[in-house]
Amino acid sequence: MTDKPAPLLIKRYASRRLYNTETSDYVTLEDISGFIRDGREVQIVDLKTGDDLTRQYLLQIIAEHESRGESVLPVDVLNDLVRSYMGGGVSVVPQFLQASFEMLRDGQSKVVENMSAINPMTKMPGFEAMQAQQKAFMKAMTGGMPTPWTGAATSGPEASDGSEDLEAIKKQLAELQEKLSKMS
Structure with a gap:
């Protein structure tokens, strides 16, 4: 650890x-x-x-x-947060939010690891620049929350076995490869 x-x-x-x-x-x-x-x-x-x-x-x-x-926060989420503070009992909202963000970070890290291990495009010239652009885009989309995710489409941290993630990554890579070959 x-x-x-x-x-x-x-x-x-x-x-x-x-x-x-x-x-x-x-x-x-x-x-x-x-x-x-x-x-x-x-x-x-x-x-x-x-x-x-x-x-x-x-x-x-x-x-x-x-x-x-x-x-970044939808009004419904803000309302739920206010309700959790106004309720007389102990709220599970803080623990839920913390667990959700931890799952999101862990899921994104796994996608990056899997993508690097199986993706032949990582050896392609210019891939690092493309990856940096995707990181910048994701940073902007997540409100600046630090994330190692490179922008591959996933079904989210709730995906159970990662096979949907892998298929989405393969599809996106094939599309990128096709676009790059057309550019040559």
Whole structure:
């Protein structure tokens, strides 16, 4: 098992300014959003009290993106989240969301591994550039959530045996190969 790197420590001063302890400079919410998009984990703590403010700031980042029209969360999901907070009992929503995102990341990693192992196109000139474009597209489509997925069509993390994923990948590769041969 690999150890996760320590999160980037951001300290909030009484003036509400945020201080990056790695680079010894002040950062904005947009900077923190960029760190997260780049795959870094962050931890934001109040300098005076030591309280962990990470959740509060992450929610603020999401709210700002949503208010700018960069909607990622459907209204139904937001309503369910509000209901889960307003219910008197213990909610399973946080555990469900965490498990869902873990399954998504794991599924995407497996697709990439399978694609590299079985795909003769990986040796083709220009494949890396095409793969980088697909990664950039998926990063934009997933709201910047870091993902190793290269953009191959899948039926999602709920696919049980991966055979549907493999068939979709083969079909997409055949289409790409056909387009590339027409370009030559």
